[in-house]
Amino acid sequence: MDCVRSAVRGGSKATCLYRRGREEMPANDIEIEEALHEGVRFEYLTTPVRIEKDGGTLKLTLVKMELGEPDASGRRSPKPIAGSEYSVSATAVIGAIGQRVLPEPANELGLELTRNGVILTDPQTFQTKRAGIFACGDCQTGADIAVRAVGNGRRTAVAVDQYLRDEELIGEPVLFNSRMGPLDTVSEELFKDAKRQERITMPAISDNERLTTEKEVETGFVPAAARKEAERCLECGCDAVKACKLREYATKYGADQNYFGPPVEADSQRAYQADYTHPKIKMQTGKCINCAACVRACAEVKGLNVLGLVNRGFATRMLVPFGESLAGTQCDGCGECTRVCPTAGIREKKSPLPA
Ligand code: SF4
Ligand code: SF4
Structure with a gap:
């Protein structure tokens, strides 16, 4: 996508040939959309089989493809359609069929490569098979997003520091982490009071202007729009992520949040529950340790009995008794309970963003 979109900016009429269909394209959908906006032509289910010089231009012989059964990557394998050859002419052809790591520097250092041609490291310390040599970034993961390279760079730095200090080489400690679960497994009931707000379309420069500039296509939100976008946040993250005693001790003692057997199903976890009904306080009992x-x-x-421990044994939960919601109690949002909570089981809601 970078190649065709840059070619258009360089004044070319660019066509992208792809041997599968649009559905199977690994490119980011938004990039394909933007490329279409900018006038890039796409020819799907087409693959080049020959390139020849033809006077001052190039002649490409193409063949049409059809999709067969899914391959190891889960995408349907393209197969050539017999007798479908045709040719087009072009002034330049750019082969953009993936990225790979150049093995020479790794070979010179005697580093082992994986089957995929990237440098083999310990997954926790990023140390290669040669002591004192560490690798991270695309040369270790293969082509990936920049933020993963930055994160792995930080983890590698922790391990390098341990190595240089002659400490035990363990890399960054793996902290206990308890998650609500993927969005599609969380009950919609939890967010029933959240107002549904559509995403605001990011403003962008005009299609014409794109063809004559290398400027960023997206121009960014004005402050009011940025605030409105931020207000769509469901605040599902943990408010105590840096100061959670549950995390600290669970890491220290290697706790496992799965139940270990009857009376509750083994290997199951406590379902995530929350009460967001109160204007000032949110209860996220999925993070509660029943202290x-x-x-x-x-x-x-406070002299009130708004909260209580309900049920017995594994089923015990800190809740508002009798199945009430917090908004239906005498709670005035004083926050006394939130100040003693060692996890983020009960927390004050964040103030709305300043106008
Ligand atoms: S915010 Fe105050 S009144 Fe409400 S539950 Fe907590 S301590 Fe009780
Ligand atoms: S203080 Fe926090 S962890 Fe303890 S029972 Fe209350 S919500 Fe749960």
Whole structure:
């Protein structure tokens, strides 16, 4: 996509040939859309089989393809259609059929490569098979997004530091992490009070202007639009991620959040539950460890009994008794309970963004 979109900016009429269909293209859909906007032509189910010089131009022989059964990558394999050859002419042909790591520098250092041709490292420390040589980034993962390379760079730096200090080489410690789960497994009930707001379209320069400039296509949000976009956030992240005692101790003692057997199904986890009904307080009991500190704070400091421990044994939960929601109680949002919670089981809601 970078090649065809840059070719258009260089004044060319660019055509992208692809041997599968649009559905199978590994390119980001938004990039394909933008390329179409900018006038790039796409010829799907087409593959070049020959390139020849033809006077001052190039003659490409193409063949049409049809999709067969899915291959190892899960995408349907393209097969040539007999007798479908045709030719087109072009002034330049750019082969853009993937990226690979140049093996020579790794070979010179005697580093082992994987079957995919990237440098083999320990997944936790990023140390290669040669002690004291570390590798991260695309040469270790293959072509990937920049943010992954940056993250792995930080992890590698931790391991390099351990190596240089002659400490045990363990890399960045793996912290206990408890997640709500993928969005499609979380009950919609949790977000039933959230207002559905459509995404705001990112403003962009005109199609004509794109053809004469290398400027960023997207111009960014004005502050009011950025604020409106931020307000769509469901705040599903953890408010105590840096200061959670549950995380600290679970990491220290190697805790596993899966149940270990009856009376609850083994290997199952406690379902994520939350109560976002109160204007000032949110209860995320999926992160609660039943310490009852909030129950006591409400009773002893505030003199109310808004919260309680409900049920027994593994089924015990810190909840508003009798199945009520927090908004239906005497809770005035004083926040006493939130100040003693060692996890993010109960927290004050963040203030709305300033206008
Ligand atoms: S915010 Fe105050 S009143 Fe509400 S549950 Fe917590 S301690 Fe009780
Ligand atoms: S203080 Fe936090 S962790 Fe303890 S019972 Fe209350 S919500 Fe759960």
